[in-house]
Amino acid sequence: MGNVIGIGAAPKRKEDQRFLTGRGNYVSDIKRPGMTAGVFVRSPHGHAVIRGIDKTAALAAPGVIAVLSGEDVAADGLGSLPCGWGISDAQGVPMKEPPFPMLAQGKARFVGDMVAFVVAETAEQANSAAELLNVDYEVLPSVVGVLEAVRPGAPQLFDDVPNNICCDWELGDKAAVETAFRKAAHVARLSLVNNRLIGNPMEPRAAIAEYEPGTDRHTLWSTSQFPHVVRFLMGALVLNIPQHKLRVVAPDVGGGFGVKQFHYGEEAVITWAARRVMRPVKWVASRSEGYVSDRHGRDHVTEAELALDEHGKFLAFRVKTLANMGGYLSTFGPNIPTNLYGPLLGGVYTTPAIYCNVKVVFTNTVPVDAYRGAGRPEATFVLERIVDVAATEMGIDRVELRRRNMIPKEAYPYQTPVLVQYDSGDPIGCLDGALVAADVKNFGVRKAASARKGKFRGLGYSTYVEACGLAPSRFAGRLGARGGLYESATVRVHPTGQVTVMIGTHNHGQGHETTFAQIVSDKLGVAFENIDIVFGDTDRVQFGMGTYGSRSLVVGGAALSKATDKVIVKGKKIAAHLLEASEMDIQFEAGKFSVAGTDRTKTFEEIAGAAYVPHDYPLEVLEPGLEEQAYYDPVNFTYPGGCHIAEVEVDPETGTVTLVNYTAVDDVGTVINPMIVEGQLHGGIVQGVGQALYENAVYDEGSGQLLSGSLMDYCMPRADHLPMMTVATHSTLCTHTPMGVKGCGEVGTIGSPAAVINAVVDALSHLGVTHVDMPATPNRIWRLLQNASLPVAAE
Amino acid sequence: MKSFAYHQPGGIPEAAKLLSSVAESKLVAGGMTLIPTLKQRLAQPEALIDLSSLADLRGISDDGATITIGAMTPHAQVAASELVRGKIPALAALASMIGDPAVRNRGTIGGSVANNDPAADYPAGTLGLGATIVTNAREIAADAFFLGLFETALEAGEIITGIRFPVPLKAGYAKFKAPASRYALVGVFVAQLPAGVRVAVTGAGAGVFRVPPMEAALSNNFDASAIAAIKIDADGLTSDIHAEADYRAHLVTVMAKRAVGAALG
Ligand SMILES: Cc1cc2nc3c(=O)[nH]c(=O)nc-3n(C[C@H](O)[C@H](O)[C@H](O)COP(=O)(O)OP(=O)(O)OC[C@H]3O[C@@H](n4cnc5c(N)ncnc54)[C@H](O)[C@@H]3O)c2cc1C
DSSP states (O other), X not given: OOOOOOTTOOOOOTTHHHHHTTOOOBGGGOOOTTOEEEEEEEOSSSSEEEEEEEOHHHHHSTTEEEEEEHHHHHHTTOOOOOOSBOOBOTTOOBOOOOOOOSSOOSEEOSTTOEEEEEEESSHHHHHHHHHHOEEEEEEOOBOOSHHHHTSTTOOOSSTTSGGGEEEEEEEEOHHHHHHHHHHOSEEEEEEEEEEEEEOOOSSOOEEEEEEETTTTEEEEEEOOSOHHHHIIIIIIIISOOOGGGEEEEOOBOOOOTTTTSSOOHHHHHHHHHHHHHTSOEEEEOOHHHHHTTSOEEEEEEEEEEEEEOTTOOEEEEEEXXXXXXXXXXXXXXXXXXXXXXXXXXXXXXXXXXXXXXXXXXXXXXXXXXXXXXXXXXXHHXXXXXXXXXXXXXXXXXHHHHHHHHBXXXXXXXXXXXXXXXXOOOOHHHHHHHHHHHTXXXXXXXXXXXXXXXXXXXXXXXXXXXXXXXXXXXXXXHHHTBSSOOOEEEEEEEOTTSOEEEEESSOOSSSOHHHHHHHHHHHHHOOOGGGEEEEOSBTTTXXXXXXXXXXXXXXXXXXXXXXXXXXXXXXXXXXHHHHTTSOGGGEEEETTEEEETTSXXXXXXXXXXXXXXXXXXXXXXXXXXXXXXXXXXXXXXXBOOEEXXXXXXXXXXXTTEEEEEEEEEEEEOBSOSOXXXXXXXXXXXXXXXXXXXXXXXXXXXXXXXXXSSOSTTTSOOOOGGGOOOEEEEEOOOOOSSSTTOBOOOSSHHHXXXXXXXXXXXHHHHGGGTOOOOOSSOOHHHHHHHHHHSSSOOOOO | OOOOEEEOXXXXXXXXXXXXXXXXXXXXXXXXXXXXXXXXXXXXXXXXXXXXXXXXXXOEEEOSSEEEEETTOBHHHHHHOHHHHHHOHHHHHHHHTSSOHHHHHXXXXXXXXXXXXXXXXXXXXXXXXXXXXXXXXOEEEHHHHBOSTTOBSOOTTOOEEEEEEEOOSEEEEEEEEOTTTOSEEEEEEEEEETTEEEEEEESSSSSOEEOHHHHHHHHHOOSGGGTTTOOOOOTTSOOOSSOOHHHHHHHHHHHHHHHHHHHXX
């Protein structure tokens, strides 16, 4: 018999056994009888009219089974890839929503846009045939940057989307903000770029589809973070396959970070092709293919203004952003730079008036969508950066300025002027904890030591909050969500007392099999090893919205907690019967049902056995079996937050920034498994550091070529870029989730870019540097120093 | 990747014969550069001739004034070699800075020099030390070997068998790694030889090149201060998304100073 491992314990992760011994089951591991290989032909041009496609040579190539293009999609009457959110402008005019065909029709709108699909006996044959496909392109000028895309005369992606503007969105009380600015003692201004990122999950995307004529059922295995949503979007809206005739399986998936939480055209093409050729079809992306087809993240150009009174109190905040959508609207695309951005601009401060205007813009680039943090890192970066700018300009200490404006712990629940209401938090507590943990007191000593080596040392703060646990469905619906955002869980107790959980979230690195098992073990008193978590298969799991937006524990865990409670309720009824007591008198603790005040007990296993062998059982009033299901729709977002402090050293000779210390004190609510939380914080911080110092997706204006098209040119953060980090939690409990959890998947990525850049600016502030755009590469820093007001100190 | 025939010759003459007789054939050494280009179908040879079983091409030997490294010697072996570390520590250091452990265990000095990637490290060490490239047919001085972007003096059918390095009085290598690839954004190899000082730069331009003004200054006074004021013309240097030409030019001076520091250290 194994042990109960409950909430707060830190067991090693259950799933790692199979991953570390090479026994995972990823899509590319799957082989089906008679399987064929598919290859996508992608546009090599950023913007081009497709005059025609001559398939003759490709079809005649050895091993080729089919060559499909946009014309075939149109002939079969298939739908466009749907957008899951519909936003509107201030007048209520809905966003422009041009169709997103699964294979390009008439025009290709980014390098990587899918033009055709070749199916052959082998991948080599499919690749060779793809080279023979003759596509007649009329190349058009591309526009890749948002500033360029909205300029008069810019290349237009769609005939009916003037100036490439999808939506001119706004939030907040514009008039109140203008009034406050008129009264301000000081206005801080900042223009910045939030750099475009590529997600880089370890496992590239892949899919296999199969059609069984006997049952008229389709199965799609896909590297997806949300198989049920793919089933709905693809089945109901693209391929017209009834939901009961479509199974979507997302087995082990090697990381997602958002990249795999969209319904991709590849999935639809492959499922459609498998039925046409009546054989299974498999496609596995290369890393290079992923770079031009995985949805990208971020890519904003922003102007922000913060109004302050003479004491440094924030009076109003005004933000204008151009957000890049790429060539089409992806599943969550327009939601990210609007609903997940504007409402976060209040931060942890009491700013009474906020106005945000976002122009959502099409360009000839890969569609942009959610990437770890999604909208919230962008908001945090603008806000935390401008607070530093204001502090410098007003001569107020950065920490003091933050403190003066922070929402005190007692003021929660706190209604912001931008829709959201924070339920709980303690930003000042996090700040104070981080100041101690980062040994800020002795920073001056470390700075002097750096100076002796000819290096500039800087310290940067980010005191932030985010909204996660996506999402309260009713609220999301008002903001334009076209689906629900609840989660479901089924707890199946077997006759012998072991438990299988079916849950609608998807584990692709987060450790759900461990965390969720701990919740069940804790609540039911069942041994940790006797609990299995099943996910990622629409035939096995009732329903689910998947994993993204730090929602799995917050929303899925809540559904699991509710379902587990229902098992206990039913168990008590069975126990009451067996123990001949009133249900009211039955207590359940540590895996035992007992009659209060007596030594009469039944174990959980005995109750499970009785439920499935109901010889002595209240069959008149109670169904046999012990399996319960719950759906949970959150009443609010959760609001994790905290304080991050970065310490950097800059080598003025080369411009190299080295992150030398990093401290994070975060409020993530209840911690189920501290080891997993720490890992999530570490990973999240590293991704934010990547954005701040290294990562940048660069397109060539005009040709639309992706210049950072491989890991040789796109710089990911690596182990030797990072110091040992100090991470700690300073938690207040969420007031509306069953276990008080807030989520921790994205906090690191949201808090860290601003902390790092604030540290870099601090290191260079004596030279008059007031802002550094991301990524703070050596070349960029050197250029700033060249232009700076003071000469660079000699070595 | 496209299918190809695979040959494993038993000796250098057989390898040379295959290379000249089999159409569209290519040598493969560590495969660290070649295999990715095959996977991306940028190269589609009909046949690969694998040098890995040729023991003659592997190993490091010493004749007092020179050290000869066999073409198939992997970077890790050069980095760890007591002989190289003792006689030309800068070359062992250079080898240890290439790529990552997997690349250093597979990639070879012959493959690196034959490939002449404009950001590779060995070309700087080879030119900086004034080494001699030994092939199955002849000997080629480094100064005559590297002809610009991926271009070398190698003739069709020629196989590098080894590189012969003179032992310098002092030498140092300083590499500023490109952030993503970790090839040299700018790498400078400085060597003080009986015949004078040589300074070779990789990463900055279309191919490895020497810097005569720095060589002259260092021949006079082998100290970082001697070159601190020497500015490199940015004209003709590489500008890309990682570094602009004037930044690369600046780094040449910084890295040259650091290489001298390493040589003296
Ligand atoms: C991830 C990664 C990082 C890297 N980082 C660096 C770095 O930081 N610095 C650096 O300098 N290099 C770097 N490299 C390159 C690597 O170090 C090898 O030097 C390079 O790949 C060539 O050596 P190879 O043995 O792999 O040659 P191969 O790939 O097998 O061959 C390369 C070319 O040389 C030819 N060739 C090979 N041997 C001979 C011979 N004996 N005679 C004639 N022609 C020959 C081949 O036909 C082919 O055209 C990196 C490579 C990778 C994959």
